[in-house]
Amino acid sequence: MQDYLKLPLRFDQFFEKKKLDTCPLKESIYRNLHLLITTQLEENKQDFRYGSQFWDHDYDIHMSNDARREMVMSSLKRQLQLYEKRILNPVVEVNVKQKEYKLSASAQLRRRIEIIITGNLVRNNEPFRFQTGFFIGPLLFD
Secondary structure, X not given: OOOEEOOOOOHHHHXXXXXXXXXXXXHHHHHHHXXXXXXXXXXXXXXXXXXXXXXXXXXXXXXXXXHHHHHHHHHHHHHHHHHOOOEEEEEEEEEXXXXXXXXXXXXXXXXXXXXXXXXXXXXXXXXXXXXXXXXXXXXXXX
């Protein structure tokens, strides 16, 4: 079984000449997908194309949920083709909803994006599923 470097990389281990943390294939893919989704385009100084285009519109209150859903789906499909080739035939499902987010004593309505990516692993054709959800405008995980 092959291990993959665990993101985020901890360079203190590298400079202390220690072995870098590793993880199995699925966890490596999960971590890459999470990073790909939560990174804005041009934020990665090594590759300005890495990230998700939809962050340019996370505060756009005039965009409908359906338009936002389509933008997130198309952005992720493009990025999966470029940056996650370990998944065969990835299918991206996105839901955008208004949901209550509770802050200590008060609650407010916020847009929540829920993403499910399914497919099969290239290595062994094993079924693969990744799921995440977060609030936008600004990014907030519950």
